[in-house]
Amino acid sequence: MRPTPAFVNLLDDAAFLSLEHQLHLADVLGEHSWQVNLQTRVFTFDTEHGSIECTDFHFLGTAAPGPGSWLWSWANRSGFPESVATLAASVRDFGVEHEIAELSAPELPFDSLPFDEPESYQVAAVLTEAAKAVTGRWTGYQGPAGDDGTRAAFLVEHPDFQLPPAEGARIMRTLTEGLSGLALYDQRRALNSYLSLRGLNPAFSSDESQLIVDSPVLAGTIGFDEHSVAASLELTVPGSR
Numbered sequence: 001m002r003p004t005p006a007f008v009n010l011l012d013d014a015a016f017l018s019l020e021h022q023l024h025l026a027d028v029l030g031e032h033s034w035q036v037n038l039q040t041r042v043f044t045f046d047t048e049h050g051s052i053e054c055t056d057f058h059f060l061g062t063a064a065p066g067p068g069s070w071l072w073s074w075a076n077r078s079g080f081p082e083s084v085a086t087l088a089a090s091v092r093d094f095g096v097e098h099e100i101a102e103l104s105a106p107e108l109p110f111d112s113l114p115f116d117e118p119e120s121y122q123v124a125a126v127l128t129e130a131a132k133a134v135t136g137r138w139t140g141y142q143g144p145a146g147d148d149g150t151r152a153a154f155l156v157e158h159p160d161f162q163l164p165p166a167e168g169a170r171i172m173r174t175l176t177e178g179l180s181g182l183a184l185y186d187q188r189r190a191l192n193s194y195l196s197l198r199g200l201n202p203a204f205s206s207d208e209s210q211l212i213v214d215s216p217v218l219a220g221t222i223g224f225d226e227h228s229v230a231a232s233l234e235l236t237v238p239g240s241r
Contacts, residue, residue: 003112004101007101007130011126011133012185016175016190016193023177025161038059043057052158057155057157058084058154059073059085060127061127062150063110064120070108072085072105091131092104103134124142125140138163139157168237171198171200172237179233187224200217200218208224211224216238220234221235
């Protein structure tokens with residue numbers, strides 16, 4: 001089963017901004033442990049510098065290797081409060097409206113996703129990416145749920161997790177790490193989405209061979225080859241030497 005085009009588009013739209021948030025989260029947390037109580041709606045990170053209790057969190061679902069499937073939290077009958085799955089239910093509603101089966105089906109077989117023999121953490125990650133693009137909540141976290149390899153995925157919120165204002169060096173780090181490490185389906189779309197979401201107002205050249213950036217924090221062009229793959233990054237931070 002091939003993923004729906006609309007689902008793949010969501011993954012591209014989320015890719016770079018999600019990466020920047022995850023890099024920021026790693027900087028904030030450092031070495032850490034975590035605890036969650038779905039009944040009391042408490043999600044806490046214990047770091048080297050103290051505890052961070054999330055101001056809110058949202059349980060998305062679980063990826064279990066036993067059945068080889070992802071189960072959305074709104075379809076889970078484990079007895080936790082509906083409130084922790086409200087955001088996931090809004091993702092379902094988006095999926096119904098836009099006919100995206102990956103978001104609207106209660107349970108999703110691993111082989112319906114764009115992987116060869118995926119691990120649970122990969123499945124949890126890709127469904128989290130899509131949920132980020134739909135909801136505009138960009139910080140995700142996943143961890144083990146039991147001893148059988150099942151992974152539970154969440155979106156977490158706290159003021160410390162919010163990105164600082166767009167800054168040239170940080171944007172460049174995200175671009176270079178993303179292009180080398182992310183599984184992107186349409187690099188044109190992914191790059192344009194990220195720079196737009198970061199407020200850099202990118203624009204394609206008339207023949208769409210370049211993405212032009214002209215902002216106070218980053219300026220220049222990203223060139224694409226005949227396969228729509230980013231072939232050159234000629235970007236500078238204005239005012240830097």
